[in-house]
Amino acid sequence: MPEPRTITVEVLRYQPAKGTNPYVDRWTIPYTEDMSVLQGLQYIKDTLDGSLTFRWSCRMAICGSCGMMIGGVPKLACRTFLRDLAPGPVRVEALAHFPIERDLVVDAEDFVGKLERIKPWIEPREPRTLEEGPYTQTPAQLARYESFSHCINCMLCYSACPQYGLNPDFLGPGLTALLHRYNSDSRDGASAERMQLVHSEEGVWSCTAVGYCSEVCPKQVDPANAVNVNKTASAIDWFARFLPGKR
Amino acid sequence: MKRSNQPVFWVLFGAGGMLSALLGAALVFVTGIAAPLHWLPTRTMGYEGVLAFCRNGAGKAFVFAVISLFLWHGAHRIYHSLHDLGLHTGMVAKAACYGLAAAATILAAATLLQLGF
Amino acid sequence: MALRRTYVRSMDGWWRRDPFFIHYMAREATAVFVVAYALILLAGVIRLSQGEAAFGEWLEGLANPWSIAFHVALCAIFAYHTWSWFRIMPKTMPPVVVGGRRLPGAAITALGLAAAAIASAAFVAFVAWLAS
Incomplete structure (x- = not known):
């Protein structure tokens, strides 16, 4: 078995309840060839920080929920793969030009x-x-x-x-x-x-x-x-x- | 909903953009490089030659179109660029940009007509 | 809902965030030079109306090395304008359908650039014919 590869994900966080301005959180996570950015965020939410907030539904680029800025470019997190962003870090931010509701969720x-x-x-x-x-x-x-x-x-x-x-x-x-x-x-x-x-x-x-x-x-x-x-x-x-x- | 008056300016912008995209570089080459470096015979870009060109109806129309449409094209883009740069001066920018193009258009038309046919 | 407090990010320096926007701003900046050239020509027409001596002065000004250098730069900027104008053309013009198929964007750009090349060559040839 080869060593699992890892990649650092940087997320612009915004938690209105904390009463602070947006700040950046970094996590280094293991990833496989077939993992999307959305799956990376799900890994973080499930195992590292349950407060990370983002929208998603279909995982197959048809519901249009998981749009976010990835490396400064608006993309669907489900069809953007971590392997293409290696070695990282991967910068993730809420969709530009919309008010941020919380973390990666915008006010639509x-x-x-x-x-x-x-x-x-x-x-x-x-x-x-x-x-x-x-x-x-x-x-x-x-x-x-x-x-x-x-x-x-x-x-x-x-x-x-x-x-x-x-x-x-x-x-x-x-x-x-x-x-x-x-x-x-x-x-x-x-x-x-x-x-x-x-x-x-x-x-x-x-x-x-x-x-x-x-x-x-x-x-x-x-x-x-x-x-x-x-x-x-x-x-x-x-x-x-x-x-x-x-x- | 208030109807936008941008179509007028956009049509002039588009006409000027197309004319300058098709001929701009060649025009600059002829009037700003070839003529002053005497790659053309002196009489062509000399007083007599240019005056004859500007007294010809088609020549007059061409010179007017180039000056006026280039200015409308540029003015419209600059007006929107000011907004892009965060200078939301609204009516002031609009009056300055389109006013320059309008004034230059009137001046060009009056001068070209004054040259006679 | 009491905790609902959205955060609005600033648009300051937005055009530096993406190379695509830098190209856009470069394209828009050509307008300043298109205006400058039109004003040079307008000055020429006004000087022409003031007689031979006045027009001679305008011509002399054009022969100044700084003016030549400026016009060489203008030539390059107009060429960039031509390229950028026809590159955005597939998005700005209504779709062209040929034989039941939509003409690809690259073909529209290529046709536009070809039209510009032909028009420019024809214009230079016309000036050369006037001169002969």
């Missing part, structure tokens, strides 16, 4: 509030009775929005977006991508309503095309493209208002 209230505002559901373009059957769609119509529907709301793109960090009123990358997903759906009829948000000062115009949001997205959603396509759409609408026959 702002995100969830905005999620409601974009109406993330299909408002049927025309009501249909059961007898009329389902709303059908061609593969080409599906292709228009499919990639944007892969978003898992992990908020990594918000931590990659300095404009959201500088101005939390900004709707931000991920939710604009999700908004775009519904607006691009041939079955949906609420596009005009959602575009009011796109056009507004909280909408797409805070974006300066940094582009990092699309780089860190674990699902290749390309939120930067969704935001910028909507800038074009919003600009066309801005000028189209002055054409005869328009509003």
